[in-house]
Amino acid sequence: MGYTFTLDDVRFLACERGRAALAALADRPLTAATRLADVAAARSLVGDDRAAALLETAVLRRRAAGRLRWADDWLFTEDAVQQATATVVAEHRARRLADRDVHDLTCSVGADLVPLAASARRCLGSDLDPVRLAMAAHNAAVAGVAPLLVRADAVRPVSRNAVLLADPARREAGGRRTWRPEELAPPLPELVAAARGRDLVVKAAPGLDPDLVPWAREVELVSLDGGVREAALWSEGLATPGVRRRASVLGGDGSAWELTDADPDECPVREPGEWLVDPDGAVVRAGLVRHYAARHGLGQLDPRIAYLTGDRPPQGVRAFRVLEHGRYGERTLRARLREREVGRLEILTRGVSVDPDALRKRLRLRGPAEATAVLTRIGDTPVAFLCEAERT
Structure with a gap:
């Protein structure tokens, strides 16, 4: 388990002294072999009370680098880094929801929320964790957007007509992955019930069996730089007519192409070629x-x-x-x-x-x-x- 951040930690890390300390710590090795020296450096910068929060943030930023565009300046929890959507993938989804009102039901620290806020007509983010909401506010400001943020339960949406986006946690206690919709947090069946009559998109694990989510009219598998990152489940109002399955292949260099089950599928079984x-x-x-x-x-x-x-x-x-x-x-x-x-x-x-x-x-x-x-x-x-x- 990682360090448990408090609201006081978030306020400190976001203030001028905290930012300066993080910048000073960023050049350290931050490896298991240098752990004792890194701890000593953190204590010398901010004292014993803030050293753990400072060091954890520096390590998490290093872990998020290359995947999240603003990683060098964002605040994270360990769980948030593990589940955060890569910025390229989040922007891909945000383009599909551009110019609409969107409510991110599980906004966490803002990995999906920030790209949404940059392209949506209006954007709301909610989460039950006040620490993550405070981090999301900081991270959104760093990225130059200002979504509305509110503390709320994902299975009790506080918006009325917005498109709903959810990213339920896919890890149980002990870090074991789960593929069962009812074991997600919050449980996917409860999310779907709460969104009845609303447009809904859910970020899910790529191994999820589509037969377990019959409400999803389109299942989109998304890869980035050759690695499959997620399955996006689109409800009827958001699905492309005539498409049930889609593959979206993204590159970190900005390249992208798509393939759907509406495309032709006639190909021969043949002898090996060159x-x-x-x-x-x-x-x-x-x-x-x-x-x-x-x-x-x-x-x-x-x-x-x-x-x-x-x-x-x-x-x-x-x-x-x-x-x-x-x-x-x-x-x-x-x-x-x-x-x-x-x-x-x-x-x-x-x-x-x-x-x-x-x-x-x-x-x-x-x-x-x-x-x-x-x-x-x-x-x-x-x-x-x-x-x-x-x-x-």
């Missing part, structure tokens, strides 16, 4: 592999496997040029790797029960070359592809 393509995780989780293949002129190796193949990969993706392929056997693979003098091997698996780390140790790799082994199956046959990974 290239293998592993679609972005958002595409796979959204069940849009065939749609992706149809868009880019690719085929499936097997209708039940997400690896795609073709003679020309899409632009801007990491694809795998096939050097050779054949039935998978560990001895055969070891022999082929020795012949090619492969000393560094990336192992990708899908549809086969293989532990890549354990296999890599057994292969006893030696040599200057590097390669990628893609282990999968075609029909009931396990197949190994030796490839060179390239950025197209």
Whole structure:
């Protein structure tokens, strides 16, 4: 468990002396090995009473850097950092809600609230935790926006006609992840009941089973820089007509593209071509592999496997040029790797029960070359592809 902040801590950290102390601490290593020295430095700056809050904030800012745009100047709790939406993802969602009245029911320290406030017509944020609300007020001011903030229970919305946004906590006591809607905090069924008759969007874990949320007319899987970040559940009034599933693929460089189940999905099952393509995780989780293949002129190796193949990969993706392929056997693979003098091997698996780390140790790799082994199956046959990974 992290440090428990108080309202006095927030006021101190936001004042001129607190900001100066945080700036002085920002250049320290802040590692486990330097913990004692870092604590001593914090105490020398602000005394014993404020040292823990100061040091915790410096560590949390370091943890949030690269994910939250204003991390160097924001205030956080440990739980808030763990669950905070990356700014690129939050802005993506905010664009879809632009020029509307929006109420962030679980605003926490403002990771979603701030982008919403920058584009919504009017924006309200609420939370039960007064410390997080105070941090949200500070963080919004740093970002140059001023949403209305109020202490309120998410399952008792204090707004009337605004679109409702909720991000229920996905961790139980002890840090164990939960995927069950009724075990979220607040419970998702209670949120949905409280929002009856209102437009609602819920940020959920990407592993959530869509069958458990039948009220969601559109399920959007969102990835950022190749990692699937969340599933966004959109109610009927917010869903795009004719779309039930969407994959939104975002890049930290500002790139973005989308794919939906309204797009064509006709693609062949074909023999392996010159290239293998592993679609972005958002595409796979959204069940849009065939749609992706149809868009880019690719085929499936097997209708039940997400690896795609073709003679020309899409632009801007990491694809795998096939050097050779054949039935998978560990001895055969070891022999082929020795012949090619492969000393560094990336192992990708899908549809086969293989532990890549354990296999890599057994292969006893030696040599200057590097390669990628893609282990999968075609029909009931396990197949190994030796490839060179390239950025197209």
